[in-house]
Amino acid sequence: MEETKRENQKNLFYRIERLPPYVFEEVNRLKAEARAKGEDIIDFGMGNPDMPTPEPIVKKLIETVGKPRTNRYSASRGIIGLRRAQAAYYKRRFGVALNPDSEIVVTLGSKEGFINMAQAITSPGSVVLVPDPSYPIHSFGFILAGASVRRFPLGAGEDFQDAFLRDIDRAAANISPPPLALVCNFPCNPTAQTADAGFYKELVALAKKRGFFILSDLAYAEIYFNPNAPPPSILEVAGAKDVSVEFTSMSKTYAMPGWRIGFAVGNERLIHALARVKSYVDYGAFTPIQVASAEALNGPQDCVEEIRGVYKARRDILTDSFARAGWRIPPPSATMFAWAPLPENFRAMGSLAFSRMILKEAGIAVSPGAGFGDGGDGFVRVSLVENPQRIRQAARSFRNLMKARGAKGAAREGRGARSDQTDKASAH
Numbered sequence: 001m002e003e004t005k006r007e008n009q010k011n012l013f014y015r016i017e018r019l020p021p022y023v024f025e026e027v028n029r030l031k032a033e034a035r036a037k038g039e040d041i042i043d044f045g046m047g048n049p050d051m052p053t054p055e056p057i058v059k060k061l062i063e064t065v066g067k068p069r070t071n072r073y074s075a076s077r078g079i080i081g082l083r084r085a086q087a088a089y090y091k092r093r094f095g096v097a098l099n100p101d102s103e104i105v106v107t108l109g110s111k112e113g114f115i116n117m118a119q120a121i122t123s124p125g126s127v128v129l130v131p132d133p134s135y136p137i138h139s140f141g142f143i144l145a146g147a148s149v150r151r152f153p154l155g156a157g158e159d160f161q162d163a164f165l166r167d168i169d170r171a172a173a174n175i176s177p178p179p180l181a182l183v184c185n186f187p188c189n190p191t192a193q194t195a196d197a198g199f200y201k202e203l204v205a206l207a208k209k210r211g212f213f214i215l216s217d218l219a220y221a222e223i224y225f226n227p228n229a230p231p232p233s234i235l236e237v238a239g240a241k242d243v244s245v246e247f248t249s250m251s252k253t254y255a256m257p258g259w260r261i262g263f264a265v266g267n268e269r270l271i272h273a274l275a276r277v278k279s280y281v282d283y284g285a286f287t288p289i290q291v292a293s294a295e296a297l298n299g300p301q302d303c304v305e306e307i308r309g310v311y312k313a314r315r316d317i318l319t320d321s322f323a324r325a326g327w328r329i330p331p332p333s334a335t336m337f338a339w340a341p342l343p344e345n346f347r348a349m350g351s352l353a354f355s356r357m358i359l360k361e362a363g364i365a366v367s368p369g370a371g372f373g374d375g376g377d378g379f380v381r382v383s384l385v386e387n388p389q390r391i392r393q394a395a396r397s398f399r400n401l402m403k404a405r406g407a408k409g410a411a412r413e414g415r416g417a418r419s420d421q422t423d424k425a426s427a428h
């Protein structure tokens, strides 16, 4: 009785009801249970950067904390020094000129910027296009804001960009009311797919033709492994600012996830809308954090090179050692994730049952692909957040599991729990 009452109370709120339970929850619960029993879990689950923040950035923070008035409320849209530093970054990295007064807002991490942008631009009945699979916030940010989210397949393979453009064109032509916005994220969490400048050019043309905004999430701008092909910004396209904003983050580039600094830049109307919502919501990040972030952007960038190098080394060790253990994982060309198709023997069981199995039987935690949308179910996401020794240890455990279960694995397991038993929003 008490239980039913509590259950009913949980369902009282309109917005909360619209957030489905969490696909990652079961794996997280099993992980916590195993750890409570003293088991060693090798955790490739969360995209939570594990490297220390580079020393000069930390030093600048400490130095600034001691200064007068830094304890006061800061500026909700970000201190001007940090907005200028972001403008200089866009100029030198992408050749894009931004006005720090009207085209840049500092956010409390790019996630907060995205969520408040959704709040700022959604009207009752707004429809937003989001690829499937995607980083959960891309759909749930808009669901929280009250929009209708239409998922469309992100696609795979060599020509996924063409299919993506075709699908959007078709969707935008057929949806009523026409979509307010499209979310795109390249390099992509979770799939690690990348987009080129030609793709963005066509996407911007399409947005103009069909009248929607583009929200580009460029959180992995600097986590790429081919030095000859750094990911482009959508704002490099002439006229992109008419219809686009882009989100970037200090979290991955400088290993600063807990500092909570990101940016939204681009279209003045959208940036103004976001700044206005934020002016009611927050007083900006703690000033010393913003000063240290400006130092990060303005200072020498060897630390970014080093961070890239660490992820790249882990990527190579992961793909080599798991291939030897019998699981071929395609090497990502960017991001801190490998998007791994379930090994053939286990394909039929689905990503959640597979994740559960390798956690229980090999002590390896990954994120089930179903947590990123139904289109992710044949995959798991493996974050590059463990050190080489632990990655090799995981590969050895996996090889033992393969040996023990062999080809009979999948048939016994069935498809397991459905993907609607989870809480997607805290996936990193």
Ligand SMILES: Cc1ncc(COP(=O)(O)O)c(C=O)c1O
Pocket (backbone or CB within 6 Å): 047, 108, 109, 110, 111, 112, 135, 185, 188, 189, 217, 219, 248, 249, 250, 251, 257, 260, 261, 262, 427, 428
């Ligand atoms: C694609 C993507 N966007 C945004 C974020 C959030 O980053 P931030 O720490 O800047 O809020 C993440 C974090 O994992 C991400 O993967």
